Amino acid sequence: MKLSDNSISQLVRVLQLAILTGTDVTDNIRMIQFVEEDGYLELDDEYLSTFEDNLSKLSDDGDEIREARVPKDAN
Numbered sequence: 001m002k003l004s005d006n007s008i009s010q011l012v013r014v015l016q017l018a019i020l021t022g023t024d025v026t027d028n029i030r031m032i033q034f035v036e037e038d039g040y041l042e043l044d045d046e047y048l049s050t051f052e053d054n055l056s057k058l059s060d061d062g063d064e065i066r067e068a069r070v071p072k073d074a075n
Helices: 005-021 025-030 045-069
Strands: 034-037 040-043
Touching: 005 025, 005 040, 005 045, 040 045
Parallel strands: none
Antiparallel strands: 034 040
16 A cells, blocks of 8 residues: 555655644654555545645644734834
């Protein structure tokens, strides 16, 4: 069995996220869920949906923090 291109790309995204957030990359990798399709390990659809939702929330939180730090007259 081999990792699909999408699965390899997700590993890279998880590594980048761990670096940006200062979290343990091992914990992030452990959360990845795969399904076997035609001899390849593909990402589980539910895992990917949850990951994308969490990434969106993280981005929104970052936007709120940045907006709170920018002085009102700087806009």
